[in-house]
């Protein structure tokens with residue numbers, strides 16, 4: 299997060315949220331100081347609009363996220379020089395726990411993040427906890443906007459002194475794994491624990507579920523984060539030669555596809571200066587020597603069927619990303635579409651979901667994405683299959699069947715109940731039970 303170290307993008311390759319002038323230099327504020335891109339995470343619209351004006355008058359650009367989900371989606375797409383984080387989102391709460399959890403995740407995703415927290419009056423204990431968790435400064439409510447802006451500017455300036463300027467690489471990890479489910483939390487926790495070590499990590503899981511993103515997240519949490527990782531597809535001719543004299547992170551794809559002698563050659567070619575992160579289909583296919591070198595830790599990325607709660611979060615993120623990329627208005631998922639997405643089968647995992655959301659963004663054109671729009675003309679997903687014969691888990695089958703019927707009847711409970719041969723009350727009870 300060094301200011302001015304890379305034109306138009308940070309070392310993660312993400313575009314900066316602030317403006318870059320036509321000569322490629324960062325724009326300057328009206329007062330001649332550098333203009334910074336700031337993210338405010340605060341659910342209070344009146345605070346946000348007052349801050350937006352104050353930061354703009356000081357020559358900066360403020361982007362507002364009304365809560366953690368929107369903030370993490372923005373942080374995965376855009377780079378900010380500083381983040382101003384309110385520590386309480388739920389009205390009436392002042393214990394700061396929600397904000398501290400958000401801060402911990404921001405710091406885990408990007409240890410160089412520059413965060414200034416806003417704490418409630420008398421919240422010194424929380425402010426201290428936030429500083430221990432990596433915040434650079436804090437402001438206690440009620441603050442004067444001019445003081446807050448000065449604190450943010452000072453925090454950014456301090457950062458560029460503390461952190462040496464690293465040569466940025468657009469190839470360095472964007473690396474923000476989105477999702478709130480327990481399985482993805484476990485992946486994030488493991489990344490935090492083993493990322494900074496030199497241990498070899500073998501990543502397994504279905505293709506398209508985020509194995510490469512997980513590898514990049516590990517790299518980003520490592521001591522080699524400032525340089526681009528070496529990415530080697532071992533199926534290619536002469537791939538091992540890329541390891542001659544190599545240092546830092548090497549992301550290795552398909553080591554398990556090599557024959558045994560070549561796997562052993564690979565194990566020997568991985569010097570101590572290299573930190574291997576491998577994407578592997580079958581750990582069992584590794585020779586003992588290679589297993590020891592690249593799979594000290596096995597990290598299984600869960601498929602979407604194991605973390606359905608993440609599907610709406612990811613879907614909304616990809617809608618925002620696609621709307622930005624195509625310059626189209628942001629569409630909204632209706633309830634039936636959300637239920638259908640959760641219950642659908644995703645053979646291409648997160649990649650398929652992203653594709654479906656790109657299509658939906660173009661088809662909906664700012665309006666509501668309904669269930670019918672989701673599955674027309676794409677092989678990226680199949681609508682939920684009420685296939686009781688094939689799925690022997692009765693609970694899951696029933697849930698899928700109800701979700702499919704609801705989607706088909708545009709969430710009209712009377713029509714859906716009739717189609718399923720249930721009373722409205724019985725359908726409502728089941729919908730509640732399955733969270734539909």
Ligand SMILES: Nc1ncnc2c1ncn2[C@@H]1O[C@H](COP(=O)(O)OP(=O)(O)OP(=O)(O)O)[C@@H](O)[C@H]1O
Pocket residue numbers: 474475476477504505506507508509510511512577612648649652
């Ligand atoms: N948790 C996540 N949050 C945000 N984006 C994600 C997440 N998981 C996957 N993606 C996105 O989905 C797409 C597929 O992920 P990725 O390339 O990491 O999959 P993969 O398992 O490595 O697939 P393959 O091995 O087939 O290339 C990428 O665009 C990635 O950024």
